Amino acid sequence: MTELSTDIIIQGCQPISGTIQAGGAKNSVLKLMAAAILAAGQTHITNVPDISDVQTMAEVLRQLGVAVTLEQSALTIDTSTVTSYVAPPELVNQMRASIAVLGPLLGRFHQAQVAVPGGCKIGERQLDLHFSALEALGMQYHTDTVYIHASAPQGLKGAPVNLSFPSVGATENLMMAAVLAEGETVIDNAAREPEIVDLADYLVAMGAQIKGAGTPQIRIIGVRQLKPVAEYQTIGDRIVSGTFLVAGALLGGPLTVEGIKPAHLAAALDKLISMGVTVQAKENSITVFRERPLIPQNIQTLPFPGFPTDLQPQFMVLDCLAKGQALVAENIFENRFQHVRELQQMGAHIKTQGHFATVEGVEQLQGAIVQSSDLRGGAALVLAGLVAKGQTRVTNTEHIDRGYERLTEKLSALGATLTRAGWRTAG
Numbered sequence: 001m002t003e004l005s006t007d008i009i010i011q012g013c014q015p016i017s018g019t020i021q022a023g024g025a026k027n028s029v030l031k032l033m034a035a036a037i038l039a040a041g042q043t044h045i046t047n048v049p050d051i052s053d054v055q056t057m058a059e060v061l062r063q064l065g066v067a068v069t070l071e072q073s074a075l076t077i078d079t080s081t082v083t084s085y086v087a088p089p090e091l092v093n094q095m096r097a098s099i100a101v102l103g104p105l106l107g108r109f110h111q112a113q114v115a116v117p118g119g120c121k122i123g124e125r126q127l128d129l130h131f132s133a134l135e136a137l138g139m140q141y142h143t144d145t146v147y148i149h150a151s152a153p154q155g156l157k158g159a160p161v162n163l164s165f166p167s168v169g170a171t172e173n174l175m176m177a178a179v180l181a182e183g184e185t186v187i188d189n190a191a192r193e194p195e196i197v198d199l200a201d202y203l204v205a206m207g208a209q210i211k212g213a214g215t216p217q218i219r220i221i222g223v224r225q226l227k228p229v230a231e232y233q234t235i236g237d238r239i240v241s242g243t244f245l246v247a248g249a250l251l252g253g254p255l256t257v258e259g260i261k262p263a264h265l266a267a268a269l270d271k272l273i274s275m276g277v278t279v280q281a282k283e284n285s286i287t288v289f290r291e292r293p294l295i296p297q298n299i300q301t302l303p304f305p306g307f308p309t310d311l312q313p314q315f316m317v318l319d320c321l322a323k324g325q326a327l328v329a330e331n332i333f334e335n336r337f338q339h340v341r342e343l344q345q346m347g348a349h350i351k352t353q354g355h356f357a358t359v360e361g362v363e364q365l366q367g368a369i370v371q372s373s374d375l376r377g378g379a380a381l382v383l384a385g386l387v388a389k390g391q392t393r394v395t396n397t398e399h400i401d402r403g404y405e406r407l408t409e410k411l412s413a414l415g416a417t418l419t420r421a422g423w424r425t426a427g
């Protein structure tokens with residue numbers, strides 16, 4: 001088969017400034033799409049980015065018999081007919097977030113067959129918390145080499161669930177199952193990410209009874225039936241926003257991101273300020289500019305409200321150019337330093353040991369041919385290319401397209417010099 005692939009080619013050191021829209025949060029909208037399964041009928045979700053992960057989730061829903069269209073940042077989802085409970089391996093392996101259909105399928109139909117997600121580039125990413133949480137509500141399951149076969153022959157019953165780690169995915173699956181379970185579910189040590197609150201708001205708009213989303217304890221009282229939401233607007237993408245803000249911080253700016261709540265990025269904004277970046281936060285926008293040298297800052301990723309793992313690679317680029325040493329601790333995923341080798345190719349001084357990286361700032365990064373091996377790591381390489389001397393070519397950009405809508409066009413509009421070069425591979 002012949003496949004079209006593209007590289008991103010960047011001429012570094014061009015100043016960038018201007019205003020950009022955050023767009024809708026990938027990590028919210030994928031879960032909202034799954035949650036739509038919980039009610040029969042037509043739903044509209046707005047502020048949806050046209051990225052390949054959204055297309056993959058649309059395909060997962062279509063496999064279930066759901067009609068999905070995406071036009072002008074709005075999704076129309078019609079769940080009137082669901083003809084299958086199967087999420088096949090070719091889609092689940094493409095995107096792990098497909099596992100989010102497990103909870104809603106169990107909630108509404110009491111059965112689901114979801115492929116076991118394959119190995120993931122950034123770590124093992126177990127499902128034990130998803131399983132034990134759903135088992136507490138009455139799910140029975142077994143796995144074979146391909147599928148998780150799940151059912152709730154007696155229906156789902158609310159229960160107390162204490163998560164040993166505030167897993168975002170497990171909290172979401174549990175919420176989506178519990179809204180249609182009989183009685184009360186109390187989730188302790190729940191994830192508190194803004195996307196959890198967005199999902200809860202969406203479920204409440206469907207008629208669910210949920211209290212406490214955004215705190216460590218979420219209480220859900222099951223209802224008999226949910227209704228589709230006429231229109232729901234996805235929150236802004238804090239990770240895309242953070243990525244653009246780092247671009248502004250690297251090159252000086254001023255750069256404004258609109259359509260994002262500063263509270264969703266509080267830990268990252270604090271870090272930028274400590275690094276010597278001026279941050280101006282308004283209700284729904286953030287502006288950054290920098291007139292001083294970068295100050296190195298230690299970074300340790302943690303569940304929200306801690307520093308997000310999805311911004312660790314991008315902030316590492318700032319530390320690469322700061323005057324002095326910084327320690328980066330990746331506490332969420334065990335294999336999230338694949339961008340390090342590529343940054344080293346560009347002249348960065350980084351040493352890794354386990355989940356720690358020691359970064360010694362250098363004066364300048366040099367353009368190079370580098371390979372994107374995951375979504376956020378790939379974005380970090382584009383950022384490094386923007387500030388490096390000479391030309392950088394980032395390959396394997398399909399990872400970046402999973403989560404960034406028209407990244408090259410948006411950066412070009414801000415003044416960066418970058419293009420995409422298509423080439424064909426026989427494979």
Ligand code: UD1
Nearest residue numbers: 027124125126127128129130167168169170303309332333
């Ligand atoms: C994670 C991030 C989320 C980010 C998303 C996409 C955290 C806490 N979660 O969510 O912010 O937007 O990736 O990159 O930062 N785990 C288990 N068993 C389980 C579930 C998870 O051991 O059943 C482990 C994972 O292997 C991982 C950690 O918990 O090491 C975080 O998992 P989780 O929050 O569930 O991951 P995502 O939902 O993918």
